[in-house]
Amino acid sequence: MADLSAADPVADYVSASESEGHGSEHSERSQNAEEDKEDDLLAGFADDETSVELMHSRLRSLEGLSFERFTELKYLGFRQNLLSDTTPLASLAKVPTLKELDLYDNRLKRVDSGVAALTQLEYLDLSFNNIRAIEGVDAMTDLRDLFFVSNKIQTIENLSRLTMLRQLELGANRIRVIQNLDQLECLEELYLGKNKITRLENLGGLRKLRILSIQSNRITRIEGLEKLELLEELYLSHNGIERIENLEANTKLTILDVTKNRIAELSGIAHLQQLEDLWASGNQLASFENIEAACGALSALRTVYFEFNPIQLTQPANYRRKLMLTLPQITQIDATLCRR
Numbered sequence: 001m002a003d004l005s006a007a008d009p010v011a012d013y014v015s016a017s018e019s020e021g022h023g024s025e026h027s028e029r030s031q032n033a034e035e036d037k038e039d040d041l042l043a044g045f046a047d048d049e050t051s052v053e054l055m056h057s058r059l060r061s062l063e064g065l066s067f068e069r070f071t072e073l074k075y076l077g078f079r080q081n082l083l084s085d086t087t088p089l090a091s092l093a094k095v096p097t098l099k100e101l102d103l104y105d106n107r108l109k110r111v112d113s114g115v116a117a118l119t120q121l122e123y124l125d126l127s128f129n130n131i132r133a134i135e136g137v138d139a140m141t142d143l144r145d146l147f148f149v150s151n152k153i154q155t156i157e158n159l160s161r162l163t164m165l166r167q168l169e170l171g172a173n174r175i176r177v178i179q180n181l182d183q184l185e186c187l188e189e190l191y192l193g194k195n196k197i198t199r200l201e202n203l204g205g206l207r208k209l210r211i212l213s214i215q216s217n218r219i220t221r222i223e224g225l226e227k228l229e230l231l232e233e234l235y236l237s238h239n240g241i242e243r244i245e246n247l248e249a250n251t252k253l254t255i256l257d258v259t260k261n262r263i264a265e266l267s268g269i270a271h272l273q274q275l276e277d278l279w280a281s282g283n284q285l286a287s288f289e290n291i292e293a294a295c296g297a298l299s300a301l302r303t304v305y306f307e308f309n310p311i312q313l314t315q316p317a318n319y320r321r322k323l324m325l326t327l328p329q330i331t332q333i334d335a336t337l338c339r340r
Contacts (some may be wrong), residue, residue, distance in 0.1 A: 099120065
């Protein structure tokens with residue numbers, strides 16, 4: 001009688017072949033499913049779409065996504081994805097209507113040829129990536145708004161051709177020196193907070209600047225702002241400044257923020273007749289008489305922040321009442337409206 005438990009080599013071969021075939025089919029189906037999934041991401045958008053947003057889609061690659069069909073596209077967004085390469089975007093250089101590109105919060109290490117090819121852009125956000133250098137944007141001469149927040153940039157460079165730029169955001173990087181901004185004559189807003197800057201310098205060419213934010217740096221002196229006559233908002237919180245000075249030319253200031261510095265006495269602001277907000281919390285201000293002398297004649301002043309100074313810490317019960325008597329023109333103290 002034949003031993004039915006013995007292995008049959010022919011049967012084993014057939015079984016193995018079938019198994020390999022099924023495995024191959026499964027792999028092919030998985031690959032096709034991935035491709036279909038990528039295609040599906042754009043399936044809901046019409047060809048004449050002007051705005052395409054693929055936010056938080058866990059995109060690792062742009063391969064296989066056909067953007068060329070969007071001939072009227074104005075905005076393209078990939079916020080909060082996993083992209084490390086944007087080379088396929090180069091095909092959109094042929095879409096002149098595309099003006100805004102958002103790559104906020106991805107895994108880009110540089111501005112590659114895909115983004116660099118889009119010279120028609122007016123708005124570009126590359127914030128929260130791992131970019132180490134400002135490059136690949138010098139041909140985008142129509143740019144109005146450029147964002148490089150929270151990257152690993154050490155040097156301000158390659159911006160001289162961007163003469164139409166209105167807003168530049170370089171906060172939360174590793175910049176030590178303000179430089180190479182002289183050609184940005186149309187710049188109105190400059191954000192340099194949370195860097196390692198030690199000095200206010202090389203800002204003289206920014207004659208149209210309205211907003212300057214340089215919070216959380218290593219500034220110890222207010223200087224270099226004499227040519228910024230149109231400046232309206234100045235943010236200098238979380239630095240090492242000991243006195244307010246050198247603002248004689250900045251008479252259009254409406255907001256002055258010197259929170260969390262080392263200022264023991266208010267000075268240098270009596271001429272700021274358009275000043276509406278003075279934020280000076282967390283300093284060393286100890287005299288209501290000094291505050292009255294410095295701010296009493298500021299008729300436009302409406303909001304002041306003086307909490308966490310000795311004037312508030314040493315007499316918290318009387319702090320608000322005394323401030324309202326000292327500065328009758330104000331309508332808000334710290335985060336609370338005044339009640340009279």
